[in-house]
Amino acid sequence: MIAAAALLAWAYLLALHGRFWRSGPELAAARPDGAPPVLVVVPARDEAETIGRSIASLLAQDYPGALRVVLVDDRSSDATAAIARALPDPRGRLAVLAGAPRPRGWAGKLWAVQQGVAQQGVAAGDEGLVLLTDADIAHDARHVATLVAQMERSGADMVSEMVRLNCESWAERALVPAFVYFFQLLYPFAWVNDTQRATAGAAGGTVLVRRAALARIGGIAAISGALIDDCALAAKVKRGGRIWLGHSGLARSIRRYPGFGDIWRMVARSAYVQLRRSPLLLAGSTLGLGLVFLAPPGLALFGHGWAQAAGGLAWAGMAASFLPTLTRYGRAWLWAPLLPAITCFYMAATLGSALDHHRGRGVVWKSRAYEA
Numbered sequence: 001m002i003a004a005a006a007l008l009a010w011a012y013l014l015a016l017h018g019r020f021w022r023s024g025p026e027l028a029a030a031r032p033d034g035a036p037p038v039l040v041v042v043p044a045r046d047e048a049e050t051i052g053r054s055i056a057s058l059l060a061q062d063y064p065g066a067l068r069v070v071l072v073d074d075r076s077s078d079a080t081a082a083i084a085r086a087l088p089d090p091r092g093r094l095a096v097l098a099g100a101p102r103p104r105g106w107a108g109k110l111w112a113v114q115q116g117v118a119q120q121g122v123a124a125g126d127e128g129l130v131l132l133t134d135a136d137i138a139h140d141a142r143h144v145a146t147l148v149a150q151m152e153r154s155g156a157d158m159v160s161e162m163v164r165l166n167c168e169s170w171a172e173r174a175l176v177p178a179f180v181y182f183f184q185l186l187y188p189f190a191w192v193n194d195t196q197r198a199t200a201g202a203a204g205g206t207v208l209v210r211r212a213a214l215a216r217i218g219g220i221a222a223i224s225g226a227l228i229d230d231c232a233l234a235a236k237v238k239r240g241g242r243i244w245l246g247h248s249g250l251a252r253s254i255r256r257y258p259g260f261g262d263i264w265r266m267v268a269r270s271a272y273v274q275l276r277r278s279p280l281l282l283a284g285s286t287l288g289l290g291l292v293f294l295a296p297p298g299l300a301l302f303g304h305g306w307a308q309a310a311g312g313l314a315w316a317g318m319a320a321s322f323l324p325t326l327t328r329y330g331r332a333w334l335w336a337p338l339l340p341a342i343t344c345f346y347m348a349a350t351l352g353s354a355l356d357h358h359r360g361r362g363v364v365w366k367s368r369a370y371e372a
Contacts, residue, residue, distance in 0.1 A: 003303065003310035006295045010317040013292070018188025018199075021321035023180075023328050025189065026247040027161060029142040030149035035065025037128045038144060038208075041116030043109050044084075044135035045074035050254050052083045057139040059093050067093055067144065070119050071135075072112040074099045080135075095119070106224045113229075114220040128211040133251075137163055137205050140250035147208045150244065154193075157213035157241035158234065161248035163205035167329045171260045177335070178342045179267075181325045187231070192245040200238040204230035206251055213237050227273045247328070264349050271346075272353035282354050286347060293318065293343040315340075 014021065040058055044051055051071075058069045073081040073096060084096050097119075102111045117130055129151070131144065151159045162183065167176045187201030207230060214220070217236040226232035234243050257263045275281040296318060299311025319336035326335055 002291065002295055003299050003307035003314075006291055006299070006314045007310040009292050010296070010314045013185075014317055014321060017185070018191040020184040020188040020190075021324060023184065023324035024247060026249050027146055027150055028249055029140070030146050032064075032145055032149040032152050034148075034152065035063070036148065037066040038063065038068070038131055038148065039117070039119065039128060039211075040067065040069040040131045040133060040144070041113055042069065042071045042133055042135050043074055043112030043116065044071055044076065044080050045108065045112070046076045046078050047080045047135040048076075048078040048083055050136040051080050052087065053138050053254055054133075054135050055084050055094065056087055057137075057141075058133075058144075059087065059089055059091070060141050061139065061144045062141045063144045063148070065148075068119075069094045070116040071096045072099050072116045073097065074108055074112040075101075107227055107229060110220055110224055110226065110229050114224070117214065117220055130209050130211055130214065132204070132207040132209070134205050134253075136253055136255035137251050138254050139206075143206075143248075143250040146250055147206065150246075151208060151210075154244045155242060156244040158202070158207065158209040158237045158243040160202035160207045160230065160234065160243070160245050161205065161251065162203040162246070163248045164252035165329075166253055166256055167331075169256065169258045171263055172257055173329075173331065174335075175260070175263050175342060175345060176257075177322075177325050177329045177331055178339065178346065179263075180328070181322055181339075182346065184325070187245070189245050192234070192243060195242055198238075200231065200235040200243060201245055202230040202234035202243070203245065205253060206248065207233065209233070209237065213241055216240055228270055260345075264345075264352070267346060267349040268353040268356065270353075271350040272357050275350070275354075277354075277357055279354070282350070286351070289343060289347055293340050297337075297340045 042055065055069065055071060061067055071084050071094065081096050081098070084094065087094065097115060099112050099115060102108055113132060129148065131147065147159055162180060165176050165180065166172050187199060191197045191199035192201045222236055223229055223232040237243055257266060275285060296311045296314035299307050300315050303311050318339055322336045322339050323333060326333065
């Protein structure tokens with residue numbers, strides 16, 4: 001029975017689950033026909049390691065329209081703001097704001113975003129666009145123009161990208177492609193981009209949204225307490241408009257995760273939140289991952305007869321589905337059969353996230369704790 005269920009699960013995933021395994025689409029450089037004003041909002045807290053490269057890449061954007069970059073320093077304890085202010089800015093594009101104390105009920109990042117979006121001037125009208133981007137993203141000079149061109153082509157109210165993540169350390173090479181793979185599995189891009197489906201997802205590294213769409217949903221205040229803010233924003237925007245999600249060929253994360261513990265903490269920060277802090281959903285997802293990712297190799301290696309054959313077929317389909325993402329990150333195909341072992345790491349991190357919550361530790365990020 002387990003063998004049949006695992007094989008049927010992979011038949012469904014490969015044939016009917018939004019072609020998640022294709023690891024696309026990817027945005028290629030393009031120029032927009034128009035040039036609406038763009039306000040870039042960068043929330044930053046203790047980002048001295050990356051802020052210089054990130055802001056410099058935004059100030060160097062080759063965009064034909066008005067572009068303003070607002071860095072909101074979210075009460076950093078390091079030199080984040082000073083580093084940004086010291087950058088060359090010959091076109092006067094940059095403003096650095098000192099963030100106000102966070103009101104109760106607001107997530108820290110979203111409160112910083114709210115202060116940046118509230119800035120008047122560039123992109124203040126309904127025709128304006130707002131680009132929300134993280135402080136650890138390096139942008140190709142053509143990136144903003146390409147995002148605007150994609151918004152024109154798709155007619156979307158919001159365009160988001162999974163930026164290319166660091167994949168240099170041993171831990172990153174082992175785990176980062178699977179992180180992207182599981183994101184695609186959870187939010188199949190084809191379904192996100194389909195107006196006939198309710199699936200809504202976004203990748204917070206770069207999110208371009210129309211000012212009018214923000215006004216329609218009630219602004220950033222509509223998601224003020226969300227800890228998975230990108231997907232919360234996507235869900236709000238898609239209820240009355242269109243969104244688009246793809247992979248970025250022109251932006252990459254420069255945040256490093258040198259060890260397995262660093263990636264564990266990154267996953268555990270939001271894994272249980274993703275499951276709505278529900279023990280029932282945690283149990284269901286753990287059993288589901290076990291059936292889909294762990295049962296096939298177990299059956300293939302230790303089963304007999306038909307069960308062994310079914311396990312082998314499911315394991316082969318699983319490995320094949322991982323290949324496009326591995327190729328995107330320049331990893332050898334030999335990693336593909338190891339996906340079940342990698343899945344164990346993510347399952348353990350999710351269980352650790354739940355354990356932290358039920359111990360009363362809640363979510364801690366950037367030295368800031370959020371209520372459990």
